[in-house]
Amino acid sequence: xxxxxxxxxxxxxxxxxxxxxxxxxxxxxxxxxxxxxxxxxxxxxxxxxxxxxxxxxxxxxxxxxxxxxxxxxxxxxxxxxxxxxxxxxxxxxxxxxxxxxxxxxxxxxxxxxxxxxxxxxxxxxxxxxxxxxxxxxxxxxxxxxxxxxxxxxxxxxxxxxxxxxxxxxxxxxxxxxxxxxxxxxxxxxxxxxxxxxxxxxxxxxxxxxxxxxxxxxxxxxxxxxxxxxxxxxxxxxxxxxxxxxxxxxxxxxxxxxxxxxxxxxxxxxxxxxxxxxxxxxxxxxxxxxxxxxxxxxxxxxxxxxxxxxxxxxxxxxxxxxxxxxxxxxxxxxxxxxxxxxxxxxxxxxxxxxxxxxxxxxxxxxxxxxxxxxxxxxxxxxxxxxxxxxxxxxxxxxxxxxxxxxxxxxxxxxxxxxxxxxxxxxxxxxxxxxxxxxxxxxxxxxxxxxxxxxxxxxxxxxxxxxxxxxxxxxxxxxxxx
Numbered sequence: 001x002x003x004x005x006x007x008x009x010x011x012x013x014x015x016x017x018x019x020x021x022x023x024x025x026x027x028x029x030x031x032x033x034x035x036x037x038x039x040x041x042x043x044x045x046x047x048x049x050x051x052x053x054x055x056x057x058x059x060x061x062x063x064x065x066x067x068x069x070x071x072x073x074x075x076x077x078x079x080x081x082x083x084x085x086x087x088x089x090x091x092x093x094x095x096x097x098x099x100x101x102x103x104x105x106x107x108x109x110x111x112x113x114x115x116x117x118x119x120x121x122x123x124x125x126x127x128x129x130x131x132x133x134x135x136x137x138x139x140x141x142x143x144x145x146x147x148x149x150x151x152x153x154x155x156x157x158x159x160x161x162x163x164x165x166x167x168x169x170x171x172x173x174x175x176x177x178x179x180x181x182x183x184x185x186x187x188x189x190x191x192x193x194x195x196x197x198x199x200x201x202x203x204x205x206x207x208x209x210x211x212x213x214x215x216x217x218x219x220x221x222x223x224x225x226x227x228x229x230x231x232x233x234x235x236x237x238x239x240x241x242x243x244x245x246x247x248x249x250x251x252x253x254x255x256x257x258x259x260x261x262x263x264x265x266x267x268x269x270x271x272x273x274x275x276x277x278x279x280x281x282x283x284x285x286x287x288x289x290x291x292x293x294x295x296x297x298x299x300x301x302x303x304x305x306x307x308x309x310x311x312x313x314x315x316x317x318x319x320x321x322x323x324x325x326x327x328x329x330x331x332x333x334x335x336x337x338x339x340x341x342x343x344x345x346x347x348x349x350x351x352x353x354x355x356x357x358x359x360x361x362x363x364x365x366x367x368x369x370x371x372x373x374x375x376x377x378x379x380x381x382x383x384x385x386x387x388x389x390x391x392x393x394x395x396x397x398x399x400x401x402x403x404x405x406x407x408x409x410x411x412x413x414x415x416x417x418x419x420x421x422x423x424x425x426x427x428x429x430x431x432x433x434x435x436x437x438x439x440x441x442x443x444x445x446x447x448x449x450x451x452x453x454x455x456x457x458x459x460x461x462x463x464x465x466x467x468x469x470x471x472x473x474x475x476x477x478x479x480x
Contacts (some may be wrong), residue, residue: 020096024069028459029080029431035401037077040064057178060424061085061433068095071449071456073433082460084446085433089259089291089402092318093360093369094245095448100322100356100363107355114349116145119324125354126154128361129319129328132300137309142333147345148325148353150290150316152177154253156343157312158183161251161284163342164335168202169249171238175211175217175261175439176254178288187253189261205246207235210252211264213397232273244320251284251312256302259291262438263397263404263445268306275308284311284335291402295364295450305399311335316451321360324353373400373450376457381447383461392419392472399449404443405468416442419471426467432460444468 036044043064047055063075083095089273093100111119122145130138146156162168170187172178178187185194186201194200210228211217218227238246239463256271258264278285287310292302294315299305301313312335316327325347364370377400387393387405394406394416407416407423413424417440424434424444436447446464448457 004088020067020069023067023072023074023080024094024096026070026072026080027455027462029072029082030077031081031429031431033077033079035079035428036062036064037075037079039076058160060421060436061428070094070096071452079431079432081428081431082456082463083433084448084460085315085435086447086449087323088317088341088435089296089447090317090426091295091321091324092296092450093321093363094222095449096409097322097363098220100320100359103355103359104324104352107330107352109419111351113347114351115346116344116348119349119351119354121351121354121358127328128358129315129330130430132361133330134304136311140333141330142336144329144331144343145345145348146327146329146343148316148327148347148350149179149181150314150327151165151181151184152188152345153290153314153329154184154286154288154326155181156177157253157286157314157331158187158251160329160335160338161312162330162395164337165250165282165284167248167250169247170204171235171246171249171252173254173258174202175209175258175264176288177258177260178253178255179290187438194359203249205238205249207231207238209264210267210270211258211397212267213265213395215395216267217264217429227307228267228270232270233269235270235274236277239277239283248281249283251286252278253286253288255292256306257292257297257399257402258447259402260437262406262443263402264307265399271306272308275306277308278311284332286310286312286314288314290314290316291447292399294321294360295370295373296400296402296447298370298377300364302372302399319360320350320353321363322356322358324350324356326350326357367451369450372452376448376452376454377403379454379457380461383465387465387468390468390472392416393468398446401446401448401452403446404438405464406438406443407471410472416440420444422471423464423467426470427463430463430466432463432467434464458464 040063042311066074066076073081096364129419146152151262174189176189178184183201208231210231216224216228218224256266287303313330319326384396394408407419437443437445
């Protein structure tokens with residue numbers, strides 16, 4: 001007999017349409033309760049009972065969302081936070097941008113789900129995406145619509161290059177993150193996620209990744225210039241050494257700013273050398289722009305800042321501007337050897353995301369969003385540069401509005417990961433939502449909405465700097 005569960009008591013949502021508009025226009029946060037507050041605690045307890053143990057964010061961000069607008073989230077207890085997680089970079093124009101809500105709502109009454117059938121919304125979205133490519137690139141590329149996530153698009157790109165080349169091995173880079181599906185996880189550097197999973201996708205080979213930072217991502221005690229030269233030599237040998245043990249691969253896949261890996265921008269010289277060698281050898285270069293794409297680094301795609309053209313570009317996350325899922329693979333038409341039906345996906349025709357994505361591109365042009373990304377990025381750089389003087393800060397790095405502060409162990413014995421957790425918790429207590437990443441989660445990360453204002457950014461940076469300075473001095477738990 002099936003048990004009938006009692007209906008949960010309703011939890012009132014604070015605020016109204018008027019307060020939502022006011023929330024969008026706020027200059028700063030306010031937190032008036034312990035975290036979680038009593039209403040949030042009730043939903044968190046229900047979630048723990050019913051949802052998978054794999055859930056992540058509520059463990060470090062203990063609140064339940066009532067409503068959100070712009071750069072702000074209000075929880076069920078009335079606390080307001082600046083959201084510098086933004087759906088892991090999905091909400092490029094912030095929460096519930098009114099124009100995106102309007103076009104998505106209008107599309108909802110017209111046509112919502114289209115598989116890969118053409119429609120005006122899909123055609124306009126395709127045109128909008130092609131229009132954002134560097135000059136001339138749109139003339140020789142095609143677009144594949146995939147399942148709705150970035151990992152789905154990575155899987156599709158791997159299938160595409162294996163089919164086109166007839167080869168099976170893939171070269172990836174240490175520190176990279178390409179998703180949590182079975183194939184995408186095999187391409188990801190982080191071992192913790194992969195360790196419990198037997199028999200991953202075979203033929204994946206990892207190489208070291210030099211970053212475009214003062215440390216170049218080099219191990220402690222290694223000269224950065226020597227490290228970059230070694231990484232390039234190892235890459236060249238992997239592709240060309242007849243006794244190296246690695247067959248000529250079907251593709252090389254890389255992020256130009258590693259996101260989950262700790263906000264590591266790739267070395268410009270290394271990236272250009274990778275592009276040149278892969279072109280010479282006929283190896284497709286896949287650039288994963290799932291997190292960096294749609295303006296996050298100050299250009300529509302990060303590869304534009306490296307003066308290269310990849311063979312394959314993977315994009316997802318922020319394409320709709322508001323979190324409606326859509327994922328695409330943009331690739332050179334010479335690779336288009338797929339047979340009909342070679343790659344499908346039930347939810348590859350999200351008409352609401354298409355409509356919102358067209359409006360997003362329009363808003364990017366009209367409101368000069370990329371100019372704002374670059375200006376706010378310089379604001380971050382100027383404000384956080386002084387943190388390098390703190391003994392617990394190893395490096396501040398980023399591009400556009402994608403930033404990370406890598407911490408080091410404290411002299412009192414606290415590890416870098418523990419310090420990062422304390423910074424995250426202390427910032428949350430003061431009303432700022434941050435993410436962690438990198439090796440052992442020791443990098444404090446920011447992914448603000450790309451239309452964040454100078455005033456909101458100033459307030460957020462005040463909170464962040466205070467949290468880092470406090471963690472560097474005190475051993476007490478900042479949540480207490």
